[in-house]
Amino acid sequence: MxxxxxxxxxxxxxxxxxxxxxxxxxxxxxxxxxxxxxxxxxxxxxxxxxxxxxxxxxxxxxxxxxxxxxxxxxxxxxxxxxxxxxxxxxxxxxxxxxxxxxxxxxxxxxxxxxxxxxxxxxxxxxxxxxxxxxxxxxxxxxxxxxxxxxxxxxxxxxxxxxxxxxxxxxxxxxxxxxxxxxxxxVDTRGFAERDRPFDEREPGFVTVGRLARYKNVLENVEIVDRVRDRGHDVHLHLVGPGYDDEYTREVERAAAERDYVRVEGEVSREELVDIVTTHRYGLHGKRHEHFGMAVAELVAGGTVPFVPDNGGQREIVGSDRLTYSTTDEAVERIDRVLSDPEEARELRRGTAEIERRYGxxxxxxxxxxxxxxxxx
Structure with a gap:
């Protein structure tokens, strides 16, 4: 020893x-x-x-x-x-x-x-x-x-x-x-047991991570605003603890002004699994992400996550159709996928693959x- x-x-x-x-x-x-x-x-x-x-x-x-x-x-x-x-x-x-x-x-x-x-x-x-x-x-x-x-x-x-x-x-x-x-x-426990078909999920987005400026949470809110402007009836859940008090207040004010954005804050594991497995899409805002534990959990939970086109998160999502360089490009990519449900289903991966690669x-x-x- x-x-x-x-x-x-x-x-x-x-x-x-x-x-x-x-x-x-x-x-x-x-x-x-x-x-x-x-x-x-x-x-x-x-x-x-x-x-x-x-x-x-x-x-x-x-x-x-x-x-x-x-x-x-x-x-x-x-x-x-x-x-x-x-x-x-x-x-x-x-x-x-x-x-x-x-x-x-x-x-x-x-x-x-x-x-x-x-x-x-x-x-x-x-x-x-x-x-x-x-x-x-x-x-x-x-x-x-x-x-x-x-x-x-x-x-x-x-x-x-x-x-x-x-x-x-x-x-x-x-x-x-x-x-x-x-x-x-990556903790995949609970996702397979709570998985549900894509069509039975809410047509909304989940963001997982600290409410921190470097996570670009407010940019995620803007992306959802603009996707809604394209005619998609989507909403956004922000899951994660506060990190910077001032920025957290900014995020909470933005959410209070929109009935389709909800700040969940720090939640239990069961609550996290429930939120992820009941929604179709994920949205991650941090650029130059080192790996992307939250992204891997979103994939394991059966969502289709959209992420910036750099960092280790590219390795997780595995498709250029799910990556973006600018806010404008994010809106375009999301609009294209949301307009074609069959493409969205095709882009889904699952718990077993994430467990094998990252468990x-x-x-x-x-x-x-x-x-x-x-x-x-």
Missing amino acids: ARIAVAHTDLTAKGGGEGVCMNVLEALQDDHDVTLLTLTDPDLRELNDYFRTDVRDVRVRTPPLVESFLDWLDDPRYNLRNALLNRFVARERDRFDLAVGTDNELGVAGPLVQYVHTPRFARLVVSKRVGEDGFVDHAYDRFSWLVGGFDPDRVRESTVLANSGWIADVFQDAYGARPEVVHPP RERFHREIREIADRELS
């Missing part, structure tokens, strides 16, 4: 990265002595309920004063969190036989496995795949890199796992090393195999 440290900045965010961390803990806990290194003290019982995991008997270590410091900053940007985590893991590293990072780059002594959702410091090499960024962004990245004491050689020489082929390309641009692609664990058991098995390989 090896001593393994699993490192993640903050599990309370409850996003796809946090789901990966909880599943890594679950995959390793029976065979190894596992400790979670994190910046904020998590409620593992609440997280187990949220992610439907069974993490138990895992020790948690947090650095002194850091959580108070982050609270004082009010809204620290993510790269600073990663920098503080890297310093903490480097200080604790000698206690463990293996370190596993689940929140992007770590630059500590090996053996080291790190799961990269998106390289936090890719802007240092101006990767075209992550968009155009200005001087302030680069300066902030450089500051965080120095504060964290990152060693690029240690990043490159570790075992790096990427959540999609697209992110593997981004990482290779940044570090000159090719990661192994290990798709994240949890597959993820747990791959993580255990990689950990055993590193420890041998």
Whole structure:
């Protein structure tokens, strides 16, 4: 039984990265002595309920004063969190036989496995795949890199796992090393049991994810507005927790002005499955999506989801007819599919395919195999 440290900045965010961390803990806990290194003290019982995991008997270590410091900053940007985590893991590293990072780059002594959702410091090499960024962004990245004491050689020489082929390309641009692609664990439970024929579903859209500006939720509302202007009687459910208070209020105001937009907020798993399996379409607004856990769940739940034409989400939907580059193009693509019910049925996939390619058991098995390989 090896001593393994699993490192993640903050599990309370409850996003796809946090789901990966909880599943890594679950995959390793029976065979190894596992400790979670994190910046904020998590409620593992609440997280187990949220992610439907069974993490138990895992020790948690947090650095002194850091959580108070982050609270004082009010809204620290993510790269600073990663920098503080890297310093903490480097200080604790000698206690463990293996370190596993689940929140992007770590630059500590090996053996080291790190799961990269998106390289936090890719802007240092101006990767075209992550968009155009200005001087302030680069300066902030450089500051965080120095504060964290990152060693690029240690990043490159570790075992790096990427959540999609697209992110593997981004990482290779940044570090000159090719990661192994290990798709994240998509929870498909409940979808097959609640599946229903396409014609028996409501002709509406479901958006799943945080109510965050970078998720382009208000753009999704605009798309539905314009699809309705084309004569389609559709509606929109926004499912997910608030993230930015100001933006959440903007979304809620937009919904209050429309009787066809409803903010569901954070819901239980049963409620999520019920909403997804009773609707025909999905709509995802985040551009340069690292993988797209929500997109995979929408596919598993039998919807036909429309997504931006970039990032790992393209690999999930598998058709150019479901991708768009602009709001205008989104409206055109959606109008075309909604006007042809037979095409919509043809574009549907199912739970079995998502489970085979992205399921949890597959993820747990791959993580255990990689950990055993590193420890041998």
